[in-house]
Amino acid sequence: MEEIIQLKNISFTYSEEDLRPALNDVSFSINKGEWIAIIGPNGSGKSTLAKTINGLIEANSGEVVLGGVPLSTETVWDVRRKVGMVFQNPDNQFVGSTVQDDVAFGLENIGIPREQMITRVENAVEAVNMTEFIDKEPARLSGGQKQRVAIAGIIALAPDIIILDEATTMLDPKGRNEVIETILRIKEERDLTVISITHDIDEAAKANRIFVMQEGQLKQIGTPEEIFAVGADIIEMGLDIPFPEKLKYQLQRQGISVPDEYLTEEGMVDWLWKLFSVM
Amino acid sequence: MLEKMLFGRYIQGTSFVHKMDPRAKLIGAFYFIIIIFLANNWITYLAMAIFTFLCVFLSDIPIKVFINGVKPLIWLISFTVILQILFTTGGESYFSWGIIHITSFGLLNGAFIFMRFVLIIFMSTLLTLTTMPLSLTDAIESLLNPLKKWKVPVHEIALMLSIALRFVPTLMDEATKIMNAQRARGVDFGEGNIIQQMKSVTPILVPLFVSSFNRADELANAMEARGYQGGEGRTKFRLLDWQGRDNLAMAAFLLLTVLLIFLRT
Numbered sequence: 001m002e003e004i005i006q007l008k009n010i011s012f013t014y015s016e017e018d019l020r021p022a023l024n025d026v027s028f029s030i031n032k033g034e035w036i037a038i039i040g041p042n043g044s045g046k047s048t049l050a051k052t053i054n055g056l057i058e059a060n061s062g063e064v065v066l067g068g069v070p071l072s073t074e075t076v077w078d079v080r081r082k083v084g085m086v087f088q089n090p091d092n093q094f095v096g097s098t099v100q101d102d103v104a105f106g107l108e109n110i111g112i113p114r115e116q117m118i119t120r121v122e123n124a125v126e127a128v129n130m131t132e133f134i135d136k137e138p139a140r141l142s143g144g145q146k147q148r149v150a151i152a153g154i155i156a157l158a159p160d161i162i163i164l165d166e167a168t169t170m171l172d173p174k175g176r177n178e179v180i181e182t183i184l185r186i187k188e189e190r191d192l193t194v195i196s197i198t199h200d201i202d203e204a205a206k207a208n209r210i211f212v213m214q215e216g217q218l219k220q221i222g223t224p225e226e227i228f229a230v231g232a233d234i235i236e237m238g239l240d241i242p243f244p245e246k247l248k249y250q251l252q253r254q255g256i257s258v259p260d261e262y263l264t265e266e267g268m269v270d271w272l273w274k275l276f277s278v279m
Numbered sequence: 280m281l282e283k284m285l286f287g288r289y290i291q292g293t294s295f296v297h298k299m300d301p302r303a304k305l306i307g308a309f310y311f312i313i314i315i316f317l318a319n320n321w322i323t324y325l326a327m328a329i330f331t332f333l334c335v336f337l338s339d340i341p342i343k344v345f346i347n348g349v350k351p352l353i354w355l356i357s358f359t360v361i362l363q364i365l366f367t368t369g370g371e372s373y374f375s376w377g378i379i380h381i382t383s384f385g386l387l388n389g390a391f392i393f394m395r396f397v398l399i400i401f402m403s404t405l406l407t408l409t410t411m412p413l414s415l416t417d418a419i420e421s422l423l424n425p426l427k428k429w430k431v432p433v434h435e436i437a438l439m440l441s442i443a444l445r446f447v448p449t450l451m452d453e454a455t456k457i458m459n460a461q462r463a464r465g466v467d468f469g470e471g472n473i474i475q476q477m478k479s480v481t482p483i484l485v486p487l488f489v490s491s492f493n494r495a496d497e498l499a500n501a502m503e504a505r506g507y508q509g510g511e512g513r514t515k516f517r518l519l520d521w522q523g524r525d526n527l528a529m530a531a532f533l534l535l536t537v538l539l540i541f542l543r544t
Contacts, residue, residue, distance in 0.1 A: 056500055077506060085504040092494045093501035097413040097445050104516035106505035111512045121516070139448050153505060 004160060004193050005030040010052060010062035022048040023059070024216040030193060032160070037204035037224075038197045040213030046197045049213065050165045053195070054083040067160060081110065084154030086167040090146035094138040099130060102138075103153045110157070124156035125149075127189075128182050144175020148182055155186060162187075164196040168203065176200065201240045205264070225262035244268040294339035295524060296409045301418035303525035308406040310532055315395055317539040324394050326542065330535050331398050338409050348404040349397055356396045364389040412444030417517055434510030442498070450491065457486050 012023040022045045030036055038046050051057040053064060055076040064071040066079050087093045096102030103121045112120065125134055128148040138146060147167055154162060164183065168176040180203055187194050198204050210227045212220040212234075220227060228234065228245050241249075244265055248258045256275075263271060296304070311331075318324050335342060349356075366378070367385035374381040407415075420437035427433050458468060461482045468479055 051500075054504055056504060077508065080504060080506050083504075085501075087497060087501055087504075089497055091449055092497035095442070095445070095498070095502055095505075097411055097441070101413055101516060105502075105507075108513050108516055109506040109508065111514050114514060114516065114518065117514065117516050138445075150501075157505070 002032040003029045004032045004067055005053065005195075006063075006065040007053070008063045008065070010049075010059045010064065012048060012052060012057060012059045014048075021216050023052065026062075026216075026218050028211065028218060028221065030195070032193055033191055034209065035187065035194045035207045036196070036209055036211060037207035038195065038211045038213060039199070039201070039204050040219075044213040045216040046213050047165055048216075050085065050163050050195065050197055053161075053163060054080055054085055056085075081157060082159050083161045083163060084157060084159040085163045085165060086147060086150045086154065088166040088169055090143045090150065090170065091138070093150055094146060098135055098137055099125065099141075099149050099152075100134045102149055103156050106153050106157045120156050124152040127155055127186060128152045142175060143171045144178045147171065147175065147179045151179070151182055151186070155190070158190075159192070161193045161195065164194065164198070166197050166199065168198065168200055176203075180206070199240075201242050205242045228262045229260065290340055290344070290408050292339055292409065294337060294409070296334065296338040296405065298522075298524065299409075299528060300519055300521045300525045301410050301414040302421055302519060303521065303528050304406050304410055305415065305418045305422065307528060307532055308402050311402045312399055314532075314536050314539060315398060317536070317543055318391075318395075320542070320544050323539050323542045324391060326535065326538055327398055328394065330531075331401050334405055335401065338405055340405075340408055344408065345401050345404055349400050352396070352400060356393060359396070360389045360393050363392050412447075413441050414517065414519075416441035416444065417515075417519055421519055434513075438510075446494070449494075450487070453490060454483060454487055457483050 006029040008027050010023050010026045011021055013021045024045075026045075026049065038049065040046050048057060052059050053066070055064075055071050066082055069075050069079060071079050094102050095105045100121050103124050104117055107117045107120060122131075122134075125131055128151050130145065130148055130152060133141060133145065133149075138149075141149070150167075151162075162183070168179050171179065183194060183196075184206070186192065196203065196207065204210055205224045205228070207224060210220075210222060210224055211218055212227060224242075228241055234241055244263045244267070247268060248263065252258050259271065315327060318327050335345060364381060364385045366380070367382060367388050368380050369382060369384040371383040372380060373383070410418075416437045419440060420433055423431065423433045423436065462468065466479055466482050468483075469476060471479075
């Protein structure tokens with residue numbers, strides 16, 4: 001497996017008076033093609049971590065290496081071409097006054113000739129299923145649609161990595177599903193690495209690995225199965241657990257013995273089915 | 280009240296005026312404001328009015344929209360017109376009391392000034408209604424380009440303008456939301472004496488300022504994350520395309536100027 005992102009002993013404090021660092025000695029590496037979910041309670045340093053990866057924030061100490069290139073003032077613009085970022089508020093990242101202008105914004109910045117730009121914008125808009133909205137202004141789009149435009153703006157630049165900085169937090173359930181499905185599909189089609197910072201535990205459960213942040217430190221790394229198997233502990237961290245785990249917890253309280261390992265929704269259905277056919 | 284504001288609003292369409300080059304429209308609108316001062320009698324004002332209504336007709340936008348655009352400014356217009364009527368001397372006098380004179384000159388001047396206001400508002404409304412904010416800033420950037428020689432930051436000015444225009448509707452929505460939220464907590468807007476009314480603006484302005492700065496910060500982050508490094512080395516997605524119709528429009532303006540010079544007294 002090719003390591004695409006490496007963080008080595010990253011520390012960061014916003015201001016000198018701040019006694020508690022936003023990031024405290026964080027190290028990890030991510031392989032190409034992985035879907036990583038970063039979870040953690042509010043103020044645990046998740047967003048700061050995301051901004052560190054694409055150079056919006058410069059770490060006080062430690063090193064960020066992307067695709068073999070260490071992040072520095074000289075390389076930051078090359079690095080940003082490899083890392084696309086979707087932010088939380090869909091309104092505040094829409095630069096252009098129509099969908100196609102916004103998708104083209106990133107391409108304009110890196111000096112792509114206009115003829116190429118037109119096809120790349122069209123392809124990107126098509127990839128997120130927004131073709132019929134290509135001339136619309138942001139005020140006429142729903143939050144989920146705006147986030148899909150933001151994703152189109154990023155895939156037009158053909159990055160290797162997409163960072164979702166709580167990109168679904170401000171969306172309604174429908175918009176959230178649209179965005180997640182779009183990302184999943186594009187990730188498979190283009191072999192992207194996705195880092196998703198999220199409070200939505202069902203979204204995190206779809207990841208290959210989950211990083212748990214707490215008070216600026218990386219507390220735990222594991223597969224969703226490993227992370228959610230701890231159950232009650234994760235609730236104490238101020239996090240939610242996926243629905244099958246909640247159901248398991250309630251069944252246990254009713255005196256029914258449940259398996260210890262984490263079950264996906266399909267796994268839960270199978271297990272329930274078997275349980276009842278035995279009874 | 281905010282919904283009635285026409286500023287920065289764009290109505291989609293495929294009419295003659297919509298398809299014009301934004302530079303032509305911008306030059307036209309400014310030029311119109313200059314030549315309206317050439318008009319000084321009934322026939323020239325009539326020519327201007329016919330020209331304006333022709334432009335409005337070519338834009339396929341109902342005249343009602345333009346009349347709504349004039350409404351917020353009606354107080355300013357009436358104030359100026361009334362001052363003209365009351366304090367102009369000369370011509371036949373109808374009524375006189377102290378320094379107040381109502382004369383034929385005054386009435387005529389009042390009518391002309393009313394026409395001038397309305398026509399200028401119509402023309403500038405036409406410009407914003409038929410031109411997307413971004414095309415407008417492209418036009419400004421293109422027209423200001425020669426100023427680069429004198430180190431004027433043309434690209435930065437254009438970007439500032441386009442972001443400002445892009446956020447006008449967003450901030451309007453936000454202002455309405457904040458007003459409603461404060462109303463729900465018991466703030467009365469537009470009631471009490473002038474001091475109280477001014478005080479009641481604070482709970483709108485303070486949150487609006489804070490949220491604007493937050494928006495600016497987030498937008499700057501989003502722009503940088505997408506590789507924005509300033510005007511240098513940037514290509515353009517939108518091309519300005521000067522066509523036959525734009526030459527035609529310019530010719531019409533020229534013709535109008537010649538006509539005005541001949542007809543004015």
